Amino acid sequence: MHSFRELLEQFEKRFNIQEFPEQPARLYDAARHMLHMQGKRIRPILCLMGNELFDEIVEDAFEAAAAIELFHNFTLIHDDIMDKAPLRRGQITVHEKFGEPTAILAGDVMLVQAYEHLKYISAEILPDILHAFNQAARLVCEGQQLDMEFEARHPSEIPMDAYIEMITLKTSVLLSVSLQIGALIGGAGDRNIHHLYEFGKYLGIAFQIQDDWLDAFGDPQQIGKQQGGDILSNKKTFLLVKAYEIADAHQRQQLDAAFQHNGQQKVQQVLALFEALHIPQWAETEKKKYTERALHHLEEIAVISSRKKPLEELVNYLLNRTS
């Protein structure tokens, strides 16, 4: 079995020689700009881990992992356009640097490139993998649409279950399908794949809660971005949706008022209200709840325990990270 770090190294070695054509230079410079932003590569590594849970890692899994990472980067380029985000991972976004039209096209061409990697997958499993990939891709688009629609609403008008459904589509589904595709390549049966998919789903929700918590309460030095970035941009987070859900009429007014401010004043006021509503404690409890659900499904997968170790370590790392 390989650790996250070992798989990451193997993946990067192959992925980084990703070759785009020379021309049109502007189009492929835009695509490369995104790929050079170096994400955590969680999804492709999940694909490799899903594969290694059932068999030795084969070439097909590396191709699928590359497809998944390209797909993820395609969504980031297009999401940043839709969200009008100036920065990502501390760097200028593709549309800010190259303009929206080229950014749209760079995303498109990256999605096509993702499918080109799938082409190399063994013909006998290709239809199933293509279907799983398409299904997930569609759901991720649906999640982004719901996210945008939620952004236009007042947070008190977003029921928690609808919010969790959106996060499931936007974040969890791709984690799940990464594991699922790896497992399909490894020859896993339906029952194991079902549990692996559910594992990814709950891991994704727990991951998002941790992400939202870090943005609000993490150490800005460690996370490498401004504290309360989500608050400053009025983003609908787990914390905010929950806060409005449990706030009484007076507290809601206070929250509304805090969001009228700007800068650090806004952040501090909202954080104080979150504290008063015990949101950090709630987030910790929820994160634990979803983590336990995830681990329950991992438990249910019928392979020897030692094979599950890298995934358990990954859960531990992702949900206790401070950056």
Add this chain to the structure above:
Amino acid sequence: MHSFRELLEQFEKRFNIQEFPEQPARLYDAARHMLHMQGKRIRPILCLMGNELFDEIVEDAFEAAAAIELFHNFTLIHDDIMDKAPLRRGQITVHEKFGEPTAILAGDVMLVQAYEHLKYISAEILPDILHAFNQAARLVCEGQQLDMEFEARHPSEIPMDAYIEMITLKTSVLLSVSLQIGALIGGAGDRNIHHLYEFGKYLGIAFQIQDDWLDAFGDPQQIGKQQGGDILSNKKTFLLVKAYEIADAHQRQQLDAAFQHNGQQKVQQVLALFEALHIPQWAETEKKKYTERALHHLEEIAVISSRKKPLEELVNYLLNRTS
């Protein structure tokens, strides 16, 4: 053998039950809005004709044809955003009706849906077809990028060969690959596929010349849009690039001056200069030249002549159309 009209009827029957999910309603309403604009369906019919050139039309060809038509519609949605086009086929564009973010996503989800149709293609030929499709998709994106870059240049700075290369990528490649995929499904060999691909390439160029000519010199009543739409929007067309290529210094100044005007005055002045430069005659000659090249490659395809009839009729229709 089936005529264009017969194949269109068969294709529409299947394609129009294209089902998108109900929710999120706004996302899929946007996708449906595009599909309801009813194009000519040239590309999917070329795929069916490519198939029938070598064999009876099989289910795989209908799936590929649907994928191609969805891909084409995806490019139209995204191109319209990039070009800031308010209308397409006389109707309000997707981004004008639903906003840019939803239009970007509707395009994305349509591209994914295209790949979902490919999933149904027989496993033994799927990798080749996926590769051909991806290749074409990438080239079409490159063509759109070049088109945008050309739009930012003065027409005198666009060499005709670079312009033809752009049109080849943006228009011809998809016609070629539609035929190629149909032929692959029909079991065609490399040599026949090569000639069919070249046929599509030259057909595309001739088609674009006819399109540009119609926009400038066609009967507005028949083409259902304003005469000189391309001139009004300063679009780089075959006619314009050629006009600048052959104009002397004085005529270039006259062209530059004409483009400073607006409305019908602009159209009439530019058209008069086109006439003085014999652009309509040149366009007719070029169209014939590329049509002959296309027909030469059709000739070279080793199947009995009667099988080629629908394609010959299609060439005749496309290049002599008045609307």
